[in-house]
Amino acid sequence: MADSAGSNRRLGGSLTLVDAIAQSVGVMGPVFSIAFLVPLLVGLNASGSGAGAAAPLSVAIGAIGVLGLGWIVAQYARRIHSAGSLYDYVTDGLGKRVGAAAGLLYYVGILVLGVGILVMIGGTIHDTLQAEFGITPLPEVVWDLILLVGLGVVLYMGVALSTRTQLVLALVSLAVVLVFFIVVIVKVGDGNQVVTAFNPGTSPQGLSGVLFGVLYGVLLFTGFETAANLGEETKHPKRDIPRAVLISVLTVGVFYVIGSYSQVAGYQFNLDALGSNAGAPLFGLAGPVSDGGFGSVAVRRLLELVVILDMLAVMIGCSVAASRGFFALARDRRLPTALSSVSGRGTPLVASLVVVAAHLVVIVITAAWTGLFAQENMPHYVAMFSWGSTYGGFSLAVIYLLMSVGALRGLRDHSKLWAVYLAGATGIVVTGAAIFGAVYKVGAPIIYAPYAAIGVFAIGLVLAFLHREQSIDPVTAAVPTARA
Template identity: 85%
Template sequence: MVDHAVSENVTTGHRLGGSLKLVDAIAQSVGVIGPVFSIAFLVPLLVGLNASGSGAGAAAPLSVVIAAVGVLGLGWIVSEYTKRIHSAGSLYDYVTDGLGKRIGAAAGFLYYAGILALGAGILVMIGGTIHDTLQAEFGVTPLPEAGWDLLLLLGLAVVLYLGVALSTRAQLVLALVSFAVVLAFFVVVIVKAGAADDVGKAFTPASSPQGFGGVLFGVLYGVLLFTGFETAANLGEETAHPKRDIPRAVLISVLTVAVFYVIGSYSQVAGYHFDLDALGKNAGAPLFGLAGPVSDGGFGSVAVRRLLELVVVLDMLAVLIGCAVSASRGMFALARDRRLPAALGKVSGRGTPLAAAAVVVAFHAVVIVLTATWTGLLAQPEMPHYVAMFSWGSTFGGFSLAVIYLLMSAGALRGLRDHRRRWAVYLAGTVGIVVTGAAIFGAVYKVSAPIIYAPYAAVVVFALGLVLAFRHAARA
């Protein structure tokens, strides 16, 4: 077994500093997954309230379980690679190891472009959500949407400058608080639902209007719930014991979030008494419908709903920080490997990728300006512009990451062929190819404009990355 401590060209540039621990790596992965934010808004996609009209219905928890098994296959591949390669740009190094430098370089462009777009989309989503929630709940507007966006951007810039330890600890606090509060509420819903509870109904294909085929459609969207699980690997170079802690962080993150998603999806379908029409009336955010007063059919009160709105925002902040950390490390690694301008490989005195972090902040600033001033850009009917921008950015990011997962899974069949358990490589690689291929299909099937432009744009970015990679090889 060959142990690549860092990517091939690390010795020609700078290295990042840090002595992160297991908990930091877990915080990074869970932070980017954003389990609370995802379970609050994406359950309707699982049940079938999506562009295709197909889904798992009341069997949504079964789709989550199947998706989790598939993602564990991907997680196993990542964990095995982290024992060999632990650098700031780990995921594209994994693709390089299996499919070659050119495909790996193009994968790096697409992966970090996706993370960057996802982060910028979540920033304007947070700012707009804070603005609209304060206006709706309390009748106050202390700042315009762009004002909240800029305040968030300033905070993000400070966190990135002060170092990754602060970034991961901030994610940990935000994620833990939101995770604990929402999980407690899910338990309350399950208990209060009483006679409506039917565990068997939630885990049988017969509960889907389309049977097992509907459950599989739910899996397409279920895989996307776990997007970002691998981002702990981007901290391999800054972790004290990467061979031990990064694999554990990836697998612990997937398992923990999987349990949370199963409980969360079950509590929502049970909370609406397995009535898809009732859930559909709250399709924008079923969680908040359940958190409302009993008089409105909920299980909480106005105060409980407001508390959950707050913790969802906290989880979104964790996603924002995690995406920014990953994107800055990725651009730094690409620059160090001479795939991007060398200036982006500059390291600050604190051991952080200073120039790359500045580019991340600048890109977010551009998206803020576009969201505030170009309201027709990627606009969707009856949807605030910040939601439309987030929807497009998250689709671009989710599709991009799914493509990279697919390439990594296919490449692992070659890159990990010397593994002592070759059968496990073939099994995990096959499972990874199947589930990521399904997720890619789900991201484009019957999707209309302007959202469908996001996968098209991702294909263009990957093609551009290939062109640049071939030009780089010709000059070398």
């Protein structure tokens, strides 16, 4: 039963460090990301710029930049822990109005990203079964609906179930793909060129190409901060949330460097060879030796399966983060208070229903309105995912930028002020570059995603300025924007 005084309730739970790590790793989707973003890193993108065979260097630089952002999140997590933490961090640094607008942009962005992934999973399952086994047991839309029902159950049952599910999916997929990457590197043997992979001169555009590749290197880590959204449901948030964020970034960063190196080395540092498998170079490497791969049909099918498992973890993580964010905004009187209702299991009831409903709407649109965001020679579910991931990635980059700017003020009382300035400057540079990459030489319909995100932020600002401030005691009203 929902609590009628939901706005005076806090979410229940006693999550651990492992749960928090699972949330961050789950939303980053390391296997899914490394499988599909390497072509963009090397330069097979709309602008034609990239790191080339020096893609691992771009990833390493991007990881350093994200560590700066992670350090800021870790410092805030020691002070503020709530269901809508990142929104509270921006509020602490830039004020309530900008914070409220940032919260709307952030959680809508997370939601759109998750919705796009759901239809991508359904379409991928349908097409993979058809291509690999010649069977179509269910229509694409039915796969989508099955996924939606499962997601609804996970959201209602509680975040512990969702994080444990994410953990299993992520660990299985990470382990399988990491082993394959190592096998590829070993089989390349004397063809390994570590110096080449970390030499800026290897890029066709030199250092500028490497730095442009950093834009996509940062996007690989999108969602690293979502463990902070579980601060209110974590038993020791001051200790576990900072650790979870930094451990997630470091662990996944190492995986990304190995994964990007394995793929460029597997194609003999030849961009033309990699470009011939631009859809998913990982699957090309996993194919039979007779086709130029390092595996077999069975290995390729196994990797296709674990990529789908990782996509499921991303979808769950996005939905968990979005439901907690809408709950927090409603409890802070920034969205209709009905969204702050809590179920008997201590989960955000109405906010979760809104998340499920949003998925359902997009499922119907994907099936019925096949011209929306359509791109030539691309299944509609892929076009919907491409638009949704661009929207989500751009939205999160804007929030990271706002958080970095705000930290210069919000953390000005920190004992290591030099570290605040260093991390803030690093965050500003890398997120500013990522935002530039999201709009530079990008055409329709993808360019409409950043435009839509800017529109949502503008609406959030207008609503925030129209909103009449109310005096809310952060202790008695359980509004978690106060510092711990």
